[in-house]
Amino acid sequence: MIAEAGLAALWFAAALALLQLVAAALGLRLHSSASGNDLIAAVRPVAIVQGLLAALSFALLITLFVQSDMSVLLVAQNSHSAKPMLYKVAGAWGNHEGSMLLWVTVLALSGGAIALLERQLDRATLTATLGAQAAIALGFYAFLLIASNPFTRLDPPALDGLGLNPLLQDPGLAFHPPTLYFGYVGLSVAFSFAVGAMLTGVVGPAFARAMRPWVLAAWVFLTIGITAGSYWAYYELGWGGWWFWDPVENASLMPWLAATALLHSVNVLAARDGLRAWTLMLAVVAFSMSMLGTFLVRSGILTSVHAFAVDPTRGSFILVLLALYIGGALLLFALRAGTIRAGQGFDPLSREGGLVLNNLLLTVILGIVLIGTLYPIVAQAMGEQLSVGPPFFNKTAGPIALLLVAAMAVGPLLKWRRDNANAVLGKLTVPVAAAMLAMAATFVLAPGTGWMEIVALGLAAGLTIASFAPLWKRNLLRTPLFTWGMVIAHFGVAVSLAGMAMDSAFTKERLVAATYGQPYQVGPWRVVLDGVGPAIGDNWSAIEGRVTARRDDGPAILLRPQRRFYASPPTDTAEAAIRTRWDGQLYAVLGEQDAQGRWQLRLWWKPFVTLIWFGGGLIALGGALSLFGRLFRERRNARRREEAE
């Protein structure tokens, strides 16, 4: 009965989304009459109930997975009764149908949250926003109900399930898709706001302040998702790399780039009432990128080491949705952009100018990633097969990203409206000196380092100093939380960049056919394979290497790389062993045994590689601080306005 109840809840939610769309559209049309007012008044409660029904449907799907109900096709295909509880729950969204249901649930719940909480937007824009939100949700409900029903029964029921792909059985990855989806859906809210504003023509600081928390929240989730995904690929795939320029990785990077640009332009709109049309355009682009990401991952159109379900019907369904939403929004933009009045002007050398430069550079990087990701599909359609890999992205996006970092160091030091060139140069003396010093030190201490790495290390040092400059001579306790957020996020970029440059420049790698007791040197470490024995876990068995490593005369540390065997589905996986020290990570992967009894052993010493993800964490933390800072301030201002009245 649970499956049928879940399906019924989904149908009701879809019907309410339709009602929400119709009520919003008719209400706005008849807004001057009493019936129009009644219709507009109905939109909010409908949006809230629609969110609750979608959540109920998703909760019922999780229940089916927890109970291991093998009479449901999706459970039988993706779960197993012997799986640990965490992965039974995560199994609910670790597949195509479940992840799409999660998508629409988060979308509907955030629509409900807007209806419940939003107090700043004018009534017409809010109604139009909720209408747009319902239109997006309807497409996904149709997709689920027509092409990918998660509640389909299996008759007769399976004896047991096929299990979840062992590579996905990892605590980090269990929460990875929801994190990214929160980001994608946050951008859908920004998109709906933009559509609402385009329909009513009211674009100004109040609109930007209403949209900003959603953009910030989406950006924080995307940052966490990308950082976590990168670390997962690093330790789980055993290849020692942290970014692959794989289409599926790009699918999450592209919305992040657009959201980063949007985040900065929305600040200009909120603070100075500038960049009105551009901000609306970015909101449309950002959501287009999350839709495109969903399409790339879910359609199987691309060769990717990550892409999952390959099903052309579903691919074309998402493609139609993509064309409808993006095409519709772009058409709306083309029709309405002219009616949006220009905002405040500014001098090119100003905070606004810096943010425009930031937006341009981010857009250029986004364009390059988009071209590199889509080019193989276009070429394939024209009968040529090719793939675009890391050399392309590193050579094109790399230098522009470095330029962006340089702009990042300067931007926060500029004043709003207009600034003085000499004053700016004066503020830049210390950061530039730090950058020069770092580059010279790298050049002398590590000869043979590539120019990109040298420049990156210099920029990281300069950006570190420049990030903290806005706090200079300020009362730190009185500094607003969102200023702290910006400082920490920018510093996080410097930290990440330093980690990437050092990993790329100083990593030591060794691949050996190891015999027991024989020492091998990798970087500063002497590594010995002492033996290989069996190991066992909840739903896997393994052979496990005992590897000891010692640096100089320091204490020996033990690493246990494994080769695991999962029975259901039958899969072998290599579990890398990683030991973290303050100055880097030692990384070991156990390969296969050869006829002479030697074991393949792959070793890396990666100096300061952890800074990459630590920096990612700082960036997300900075975003979260900004979000809370803004929310507190808005709330305080609202209270003051009430008191004044």
Added chain:
Amino acid sequence: MKAKHQRLILGLLALAAIGGASGLALSALRDQAAFFYTPSDLATKAPQPGKAVRLGGMVQAGSIKKLADGITISFIVADNGGTVPVRFTGVAPDLFKENSGVVAEGKFEADGSFTADNLLAKHDERYMPPEIADKMPAPGNMGR
């Protein structure tokens, strides 16, 4: 400067930046894109030896061999139009096995064999690279 002019200049600047990016990307694509080959492609278009390319196909049954140095393997990548011998020094990825899809990154040697620096297999055991799916007969274990 009037606001209208400034808007125009900004717009032009944005167009120039995006145009520049596309130009940069497309020119880089021309020489950077690692071209993708399948064994049957070799009869019609032969890649230059030493050029970085990707080779995709299925790992032929019974072809995986370990070499005497203990860290190198050799195997044969096949589709229904040809075969290519491949050597790879390193730890093969988890889902690398006989009768499943693989994409090898590396270069062709003068003798027509392939030296791989990197092997890509899939996360999912039910997977076959789309590039070669349409060139293969449909074996039972491919599913989906």
